[in-house]
Amino acid sequence: xxxxxxxxxxxxxxxxxxxxxxxxxxxxxxxxxxxxxxxxxxxxxxxxxxxxxxxxxxxxxxxxxxxxxxxxxxxxxxxxxxxxxxxxxxxxxxxxxxxxxxxxxxxxxxxxxxxxxxxxxxxxxxxxxxxxxxxxxxxxxxxxxxxxxxxxxxxxxxxxxxxxxxxxxxxxxxxxxxxxxxxxxxxxxxxxxxxxxxxxxxxxxxxxxxxxxxxxxxxxxxxxxxxxxxxxxxxxxxxxxxxxxxxxxxxxxxxxxxxxxxxxxxxxxxxxxxxxxxxxxxxxxxxxxxxx
Amino acid sequence: xxxxxxxxxxxxxxxxxxxxxxxxxxxxxxxxxxxxxxxxxxxxxxxxxxxxxxxxxxxxxxxxxxxxxxxxxxxxxxxxxxxxxxxxxxxxxxxxxxxxxxxxxxxxxxxxxxxxxxxxxxxxxxxxxxxxxxxxxxxxxxxxxxxxxxxxxxxxxxxxxxxxxxxxxxxxxxxxxxxxxxxxxxxxxxxxxxxxxxxxxxxxxxxxxxxxxxxxxxxxxxxxxxxxxxxxxxxxxxxxxxxxxxxxxxxxxxxxxxxxxxxxxxxxxxxxxxxxxxxxxxxxxxxxxxxxxxxxxxxxxxxxxxxxxxxxxxxxxxxxxxxxxxxxxxxxxxxxxxx
Amino acid sequence: xxxxxxxxxxxxxxxxxxxxxxxxxxxxxxxxxxxxxxxxxxxxxxxxxxxxxxxxxxxxxxxxxxxxxxxxxxxxxxxxxxxxxxxxxxxxxxxxxxxxxxxxxxxxxxxxxxxxxxxxxxxxxxxxxxxxxxxxxxxxxxxxxxxxxxxxxxxxxxxxxxxxxxxxxxxxxxxxxxxxxxxxxxxxxxxxxxxxxxxxxxxxxxxxxxxxxxxxxxxxxxxxxxxxxxxxxxxxxxxxxxxxxxxxxxxxxxxxxxxxxxxxxxxxxxxxxxxxxxxxxxxxxxxxxxxxxxxxxxxxxxxxxxxxxxxxxxxxxxxxxxxxxxxxxxxxxxxxxxxxxxxxxx
Numbered sequence: 001x002x003x004x005x006x007x008x009x010x011x012x013x014x015x016x017x018x019x020x021x022x023x024x025x026x027x028x029x030x031x032x033x034x035x036x037x038x039x040x041x042x043x044x045x046x047x048x049x050x051x052x053x054x055x056x057x058x059x060x061x062x063x064x065x066x067x068x069x070x071x072x073x074x075x076x077x078x079x080x081x082x083x084x085x086x087x088x089x090x091x092x093x094x095x096x097x098x099x100x101x102x103x104x105x106x107x108x109x110x111x112x113x114x115x116x117x118x119x120x121x122x123x124x125x126x127x128x129x130x131x132x133x134x135x136x137x138x139x140x141x142x143x144x145x146x147x148x149x150x151x152x153x154x155x156x157x158x159x160x161x162x163x164x165x166x167x168x169x170x171x172x173x174x175x176x177x178x179x180x181x182x183x184x185x186x187x188x189x190x191x192x193x194x195x196x197x198x199x200x201x202x203x204x205x206x207x208x209x210x211x212x213x214x215x216x217x218x219x220x221x222x223x224x225x226x227x228x229x230x231x232x233x234x235x236x237x238x239x240x241x242x243x244x245x246x247x248x249x250x251x252x253x254x255x256x257x258x259x260x261x262x263x264x265x266x267x268x269x270x271x272x273x274x275x276x277x278x279x280x281x282x283x284x285x286x287x288x289x290x291x292x
Numbered sequence: 293x294x295x296x297x298x299x300x301x302x303x304x305x306x307x308x309x310x311x312x313x314x315x316x317x318x319x320x321x322x323x324x325x326x327x328x329x330x331x332x333x334x335x336x337x338x339x340x341x342x343x344x345x346x347x348x349x350x351x352x353x354x355x356x357x358x359x360x361x362x363x364x365x366x367x368x369x370x371x372x373x374x375x376x377x378x379x380x381x382x383x384x385x386x387x388x389x390x391x392x393x394x395x396x397x398x399x400x401x402x403x404x405x406x407x408x409x410x411x412x413x414x415x416x417x418x419x420x421x422x423x424x425x426x427x428x429x430x431x432x433x434x435x436x437x438x439x440x441x442x443x444x445x446x447x448x449x450x451x452x453x454x455x456x457x458x459x460x461x462x463x464x465x466x467x468x469x470x471x472x473x474x475x476x477x478x479x480x481x482x483x484x485x486x487x488x489x490x491x492x493x494x495x496x497x498x499x500x501x502x503x504x505x506x507x508x509x510x511x512x513x514x515x516x517x518x519x520x521x522x523x524x525x526x527x528x529x530x531x532x533x534x535x536x537x538x539x540x541x542x543x544x545x546x547x548x549x550x551x552x553x554x555x556x557x558x559x560x561x562x563x564x565x566x567x568x569x570x571x572x573x574x575x576x577x578x579x580x581x582x583x584x585x586x587x588x589x590x591x592x593x594x595x596x597x598x599x600x601x602x603x604x605x606x607x608x609x610x611x612x613x614x615x616x617x618x619x620x621x622x623x624x625x626x627x628x629x630x631x
Numbered sequence: 632x633x634x635x636x637x638x639x640x641x642x643x644x645x646x647x648x649x650x651x652x653x654x655x656x657x658x659x660x661x662x663x664x665x666x667x668x669x670x671x672x673x674x675x676x677x678x679x680x681x682x683x684x685x686x687x688x689x690x691x692x693x694x695x696x697x698x699x700x701x702x703x704x705x706x707x708x709x710x711x712x713x714x715x716x717x718x719x720x721x722x723x724x725x726x727x728x729x730x731x732x733x734x735x736x737x738x739x740x741x742x743x744x745x746x747x748x749x750x751x752x753x754x755x756x757x758x759x760x761x762x763x764x765x766x767x768x769x770x771x772x773x774x775x776x777x778x779x780x781x782x783x784x785x786x787x788x789x790x791x792x793x794x795x796x797x798x799x800x801x802x803x804x805x806x807x808x809x810x811x812x813x814x815x816x817x818x819x820x821x822x823x824x825x826x827x828x829x830x831x832x833x834x835x836x837x838x839x840x841x842x843x844x845x846x847x848x849x850x851x852x853x854x855x856x857x858x859x860x861x862x863x864x865x866x867x868x869x870x871x872x873x874x875x876x877x878x879x880x881x882x883x884x885x886x887x888x889x890x891x892x893x894x895x896x897x898x899x900x901x902x903x904x905x906x907x908x909x910x911x912x913x914x915x916x917x918x919x920x921x922x923x924x925x926x927x928x929x930x931x932x933x934x935x936x937x938x939x940x941x942x943x944x945x946x947x948x949x950x951x952x953x954x955x956x957x958x959x960x961x962x963x964x965x966x967x968x969x970x971x972x973x974x975x976x977x
Contacts, residue, residue, distance in 0.1 A: 037725055055725070078699075151348045153611050156406060161751040164408045168382035188346055191379045195405040195433075196606035205613035207347035240617050245590055248347050252617055408750045415746065418858065419851055421867035444809050445749040450853040452872055453936075481872055482936040507936055 002291075003029040004284035007061060009083065010074030011035025011042035011053075013160075013262055014097055014269060018072055019046060020260035021277045027284040028277070031067050034060050045261070058083050065090045069287060070280050073098055076162070084120055093283060094120045095276050099169050105177055108278035109133045109228040116283045125170050126268040127152035127191060128177040129275045130204040130236070130255055133229055137221040138249065139182030144211035148184040150174060151207070153192040155199035158266035167191060184208070199265035201256045205240070208249040215249075218242045222251060232278035233271050234258070293538045297508045299333040299455075299484070300326055300525060302553060303363065304375055306516035308339035308579045310559055312352040316362045318557045319354075322513075323366035325549035330541050333397050335373040336363040339518070339579055340609070341401065342374050342390055343381025348612050349579070356386065360393035371396035375427070378402065378409045379610065383416050391420050399455060400446075401427035403608045404434040407442035414449040425484070425508075426451035429609055432462040432575055436474040443479055453482045453508055458497065459579070459609060461490025461520060461572040465500040476505030484508030487523040489515055490572025492564050494523035495531060502537060513550040514561060519571055519581035521562025526550040570596040574603030583612050587619040597622055635975050637709050640846055643885040643968065644682035647959060651679060651889050652687050654955060657777075657896035660690045664733040666723050666766055667740030668695025669703035671847050672782065672840070675888040676737070677710050684715050691715065694733065696740075698722050723762035727769045735895055736779040738766045743784070745813065746853055752812040759816035763823055771831040778834045780895040783821050785841035785907060785945060786814035793878070795911075797946035798839070798903050821903065828901045836898035838891055841907025841945050844965055845884040846972040856881060859918050863925040864973055868932050875915030875933045878942040880908040883960035883968070893954050905945035908958050917962075924966050 006028050008015045015033070019042075022030045033046040038055045046053045054060035058079075061067060070093045073080050080100035087094045096103055103120030106112070110133060115121050124132065131150035139145055163170070174189035194200050219242050229236045233255065240252035257263065257270030264270075303322060307314055319336060326334050336359050338344045338352045345352040352359070364372055374395050376387060379402075387398070398417040400410040410426060417424035426446025431439055443454045456471060468485065475483045485501035487494040487510070498509050509532075511525030526546045529539050554561065567585065571578055576599050584602075588595035601618045658680070665673050673695060683689040693716050697703060700718040704711040711718060721727055723740045741759050742748075748755045763781060770779045788796050789804035806815050827833040842856070850861040855871075856879070862869045882890075887906060894904045918931045950956040960968070 036722060147347075149347045151346075151610075151613055153613075161408070161754070164406075165411065165750065167378050167409055168384065168412065171379075171382050172384065190346060190348055190610065192608060192610040193379070193403060193406045193409065194606070194608050194611065195403065203613075205348070209347070240613075240620060243616070243620075245616070246586060250347075250613070250616060252613060411746055411750050415851065415853070418853065419861065421862045421865045423870065441809050448745045448749045448810065448853065450746075450858075452870065480937055480939060482934075 002288065003027055004070065004287050005029055005031040005068040006070040006072060006280060007032040007034060007068040008072045008074065009034050009058065011040055011046070012074060014273060015072070015074040016042035016045055017261040017269065018074065018273050018276065019049070019051065021273060023049065025277065025281060027281045027288065032060060058086055061090065061092070062086060065092070068092060070095060070283060072276055072280070088119055095279055096120060096122045097272060097276055099125070099166065099173060101173065105180060106279055107132050107136070107181060108232055108275050109225060110136050110181055112279065112282050115279060116286055121279055123272050123276050124177045125174045126272045127170065127189065127204060128174045129271045130202065130253060131174070131206050132177050132181045133225050134206040134222060134251060134253070135178045135182040135184070137218065137225045138208045138210070139184060141214060141217040141221045142208070142210040145182060145184040145208060147186045147209040148178050148182055149188045149190070149207040150178055150204060151190040151192070152202065152204045152268065153194050153200065154202045154268045155265045156193045156195040157199050158268055159193055201254050201265060202267035203252060203254050205250060205252040209247070210249065213244050213249055215242060215244055218249065233274045235267065293536060295507070296502055296532050296537045296539050297332050298525065298528060298539050298541060299335065299373065299508055299510045300331045300512070301335050301486070301510045301522060302512040302516050302525065304335035304337045304341070305339060305522055306512050306557070307337070308518035308582065309516060309521070309562065310557070311582055312338050312345065312350045314353060314359065316354065316358065319359060319362045320366050321556060322549060322552050323363045325545065325552050327367045327370045329545035329549050331370045332540065333373045334363065334367060334370045335375060336360065337374050340377060340380060342376040343386035344377065349610065357389065357393065360390060360395065364394045373397040373399060375399045375401055376413060377610070378413050383413060387413060387416060391422065395422065397423045397425065399425045399427045401429050404428040404431045405438060405442060407445040410446060411449045414446065414451050418450040424451055425453040425455055427455040427457060429457045430459045430577060431456045431471065432458060432460055432467065433606070436471045439471055440475055440478050443475055447479055447481050451481060453484055454479060455484040455486055455508065455510065457486040458488050459577050460575045461488030461493070461578050462575045463497050464491070464493060465496050468497045468500040469504050472501045472504035472506050482507040484510065486510035488517065488578045489520040489522060489562065489564065490568050490578060495527055498523045498528055499531065499535065502532070513553040514558065516553050516558060517562060517578065519562070519568030519578045520564045567595045567599065570599045574599045576602045576607065577609040579609065580612060580615060583615050587615045591619040591623045593619055593622040593626065636972065639972055639975065640678050641682060644679050645686065647679070647885045647889055648682060648686060651683060654889065654893045655683065655896060658689065658691045658735065658892060661734045662692040662694065662730070662732050663735045663737065664694045664696065664729055665737045665739060666696045669697040669700065670739060671884070672739050672887065672891060674707060674710070674847050675884045676891060677716060679885065679888040679892070681710065681713060681715060693717065694719055694730070696721050723765055724758055725765070727765060729769045729773060731774055733773060734775050734777045736766070736770050736776060737891065737895060738763060738779065738781045744852060748813040749809050752809060755812050756816045760819050763820040767823060767827045767833060767835070771827060771833045776834070778836060778895055778900065780836050780838055780891065781820060781824050783817045783837050783839045783903065784814060785839045785905065785943065787818045787821065787839060789814065790941070793942040795909060795944050795946035796905070798905055798949050825901065834900040836894055836900060837903035838894050838906050839903055841905065841943065842879055842881050843884055843887055844881040845969055847884065850973070855879070855914055856917055859921040860969060860973060863921050863927040866927055866929055868929040869918045869922060870932045870934065871914055871918060872934050873937040873939045874935050875913060875918070877914050877939050878911040878944060879914065879917070880911050880944040881962055881965060882906070882908040882958060883965040886958055886960055890950065890956050893956055897954055904950055905947060907945040909945060909947040910958065910962060911942060911944040912962055920963065920966055924970050
């Protein structure tokens with residue numbers, strides 16, 4: 001079967017992990033792995049996997065605009081702002097894993113169909129990919145959702161210097177995503193770093209305050225949502241099912257990473273990559289259909 | 293005479309003990325008394341600090357603005373302090389407005405191994421011309437070498453003091469001596485210590501810290517704080533004076549302030565209960581106390597079992613959601629056994 | 632940038648031009664390539680060179696290399712838009728394409744912000760060590776290179792006594808500390824220069840900058856004098872944690888630019904030169920002067936919470952005697968001019 005060509009822009013941890021996932025995909029092939037430094041770890045991995053590489057950055061795509069239909073941008077928010085305009089002119093779809101927030105927010109389990117026609121798709125935040133689907137179910141099944149709170153705890157080792165410097169942006173973007181997809185009036189996001197060894201798996205708890213909780217509907221909705229997410233994030237696990245206690249709804253999920261390039265404790269990074277692949281595959285399928 | 297700066301955590305850490313339900317009248321009355329007594333710094337807020345009111349760690353009765361405004365109006369000599377944990381509070385959502393309410397000292401806190409999340413909050417505070425302290429919480433979970441490394445980071449960010457918190461009340465005096473003396477010898481900024489009383493060591497550990505070179509000591513009137521409470525502030529004042537350290541605080545007026553806390557704010561006087569002793573032994577954040585007893589009741593399990601299990605899992609402050617998970621698991625285990 | 636601000640800088644440059652014309656004859660009609668060219672030092676060098684071009688027909692070309700040149704275009708259009716200035720976006724950690732007609736090279740790239748050093752220590756070390764390696768390697772292949780200057784740091788001396796620090800004093804750093812990330816990387820970079828000088832006969836000189844105050848310095852930087860000025864501008868009291876006795880010295884950036892260029896053209900290959908003022912001043916005195924010149928009503932609060940009596944002041948004998956360099960802007964003038972600049976920025 002023919003596959004759709006994708007380029008990965010950014011040869012850091014996220015980009016390299018995505019490469020492994022693309023190589024496994026039935027619908028995608030990596031036509032170009034792009035970084036800035038041919039001797040970097042990610043680049044040498046790509047070379048050893050037989051993937052074409054370039055150290056020319058976005059210029060590599062400008063030189064050969066027909067090299068791909070989709071670009072995963074794993075650089076930085078600042079770089080993505082420049083890349084987005086160029087990719088738009090070249091009519092290439094950008095799946096944005098940076099916090100640039102230019103395109104519409106996408107959670108595959110919620111709005112995959114709506115997103116696949118967009119030319120720039122934003123993957124929100126890692127914690128958002130875990131918590132927002134549950135917040136969405138609360139919004140769908142409960143009346144008058146006053147407040148939703150999402151708390152993620154991740155292994156310290158999975159948070160690099162950029163994540164640490166940008167905690168505020170993580171929180172504010174996740175809060176925005178929770179509101180947008182659940183329709184709640186107020187939202188709050190909290191992030192904890194836990195340095196325990198061996199490293200903990202990412203865990204996310206969602207709390208809600210609603211006027212009249214309908215736990216039956218919520219449990220059913222959450223089970224369905226978890227099943228949907230498990231299609232693209234196999235290790236997405238509900239560890240505390242929706243529970244009503246002390247005037248609040250509480251539920252907890254745990255995400256273990258696939259351990260492709262990123263270690264398995266980095267479930268927080270794995271989930272955003274899994275989600276990005278899900279978007280790309282959906283888009284690829286529709287392209288393949290069109291092309292017959 | 294050597295000086296010790298006492299920082300008053302009553303209206304902040306004490307909030308844990310009453311599930312963050314401080315009223316305006318209570319804040320006004322205590323802050324006025326503390327101001328009269330000459331306390332250098334009076335902290336106010338949710339137990340976990342600015343922007344922390346949440347279902348995860350407890351909702352405040354008053355919002356941050358109301359608390360700051362109320363306290364500010366009552367303080368003339370004392371500086372107004374806040375505690376803030378990046379990951380809970382952001383600069384845009386929370387810290388910006390705190391300055392509009394006249395906050396003088398911002399204590400930017402992280403888990404003891406994660407100082408680099410405080411860079412922007414400390415920098416922002418300094419940019420506004422306010423005092424910034426770095427705070428390392430749950431410090432018993434790190435060696436003195438790690439605490440120094442993290443402390444040096446906070447010093448580089450512009451922190452004007454480093455406060456070491458024994459958030460679980462797990463230290464013995466030798467632990468305090470070991471860590472504080474190492475930090476004092478290797479940092480350019482003053483070092484402070486914040487004791488919890490789970491093992492009955494609140495005052496002893498504070499004295500040890502000062503003897504090891506600490507210049508700032510946190511306390512709470514009547515020990516007001518979660519579980520076994522904090523180092524009892526009025527005792528600190530008396531003991532330091534007796535040891536020949538000056539605090540600049542009027543003892544009589546300090547005792548008046550402590551009486552206010554006992555009569556008008558506390559629901560019960562902190563003491564080393566069985567559960568809070570276990571909390572200290574297991575090295576779990578004392579602020580979990582209320583949440584653990586609620587969950588223990590709700591799921592019919594022994595709160596001591598919850599604490600020991602949390603300790604085994606090395607949970608940090610902010611992971612209160614783990615309490616429900618552990619309680620549920622313990623209940624399942626018991627049910628399986630009885631079947 | 633508003634013309635008043637550029638006028639202030641031009642005034643400073645013109646003032647130093649007479650000695651610059653004498654001392655910098657060698658850069659006439661030459662092309663200089665500067666990594667980190669849009670930073671504090673690079674910008675001041677560009678200001679001085681363009682002034683020499685405009686007023687004294689130096690005809691010196693500058694290639695300013697930086698990762699983000701766009702923000703420089705916004706920040707300093709009066710430099711960025713000039714014909715004698717070329718802006719190049721590149722990362723020194725990657726291979727650099729240096730034009731063959733470059734005769735002088737200044738390697739200045741590396742952030743001196745100590746917050747970044749401790750938050751991102753691995754990248755900091757990689758940038759300094761790998762970047763310097765890349766630049767030295769490219770430089771050693773240039774056909775007509777006359778000299779390359781590599782910026783190190785006065786911090787390579789580590790803790791010293793109270794005497795002025797001369798270039799031949801060995802450093803006393805504790806390599807095993809997070810705060811040594813920057814100075815130790817700089818020490819490695821210096822030794823790498825020595826290796827290229829010895830092995831490839833690369834004509835390399837090392838500059839060890841100390842402390843500076845003046846226009847283009849960011850007041851967000853976590854350094855004492857920057858904080859004093861920021862607090863004074865906001866009418867806040869200035870806080871000194873210790874006893875106010877530590878002694879520092881501050882050079883005004885027009886002097887700094889001249890010193891860097893003079894060391895580049897006339898320094899002896901294989902040697903290191905201090906760049907900084909030899910006039911020590913206590914932090915307490917700096918703070919009081921800042922408050923006085925800025926007309927701030929607030930106090931200087933000395934908290935007395937440590938016993939730091941350290942000094943960090945360079946000995947300028949070597950630069951003075953071998954390169955005819957001197958400090959022309961004393962601390963009081965430097966502070967007054969800084970005041971004028973920051974007030975105009977507001």
